[in-house]
Amino acid sequence: MTKTLRTLIHIMLAAFLLTGFAHAQGNLEINTPAIAQLKSAMQGRHAQLAPFYASGAVGLAHDGTVQLRDASLVPLPQRGAANNVIAAENADRAALYREIARANGNPSWEAEIRSTFATRWIDKAQPGWWVQNASSVWAKK
């Protein structure tokens, strides 16, 4: 009986230690090859997107994507290219959110990671850029 109790206590101790260890890890894993690749692709694309943010043609949506909010602000010959760059950016963003969730062993975190990013993109947007509030209403920062 004492042996069983001792085993029990050991198991409980191990559980507490494990829990503490998990909590001590205050960072998410973001240093994977897949994440690095997405990051550098997005960094390279930013030069193309920045003028659209500044003109208000493209805004930062509350779902963590970028959206064409006023196509008339893009000169007609550039509209195709603008749509392509927006689509590519949104594909990379979706992959980024998915990859971060996966790299941390919890694919189900994807939606929460997306919404965390959505808030931070908007918070860090430059003054003059267009951002969307929770009710999908656009406003200029």
Next chain:
Amino acid sequence: MNMHRNSVLAGAAMMAAVLAVSACVTINIYFPAAAAEKAADHIIDEVWQLQQKDAPKKAEPATEKDPTK
């Protein structure tokens, strides 16, 4: 009799172990909001190049153009 009691205890210990382990898993799947925010900030700063610690200095004219050339 004693053996029976031991097996009951062993069963209880097993159940406690399962509970303890599942409690760990439950704690682990809570979304770490603060860590996620930190990760997002880090990635956004890089993508938008907001905090360039080693920003490339503007190339200083190291050598003056030779007016004779």
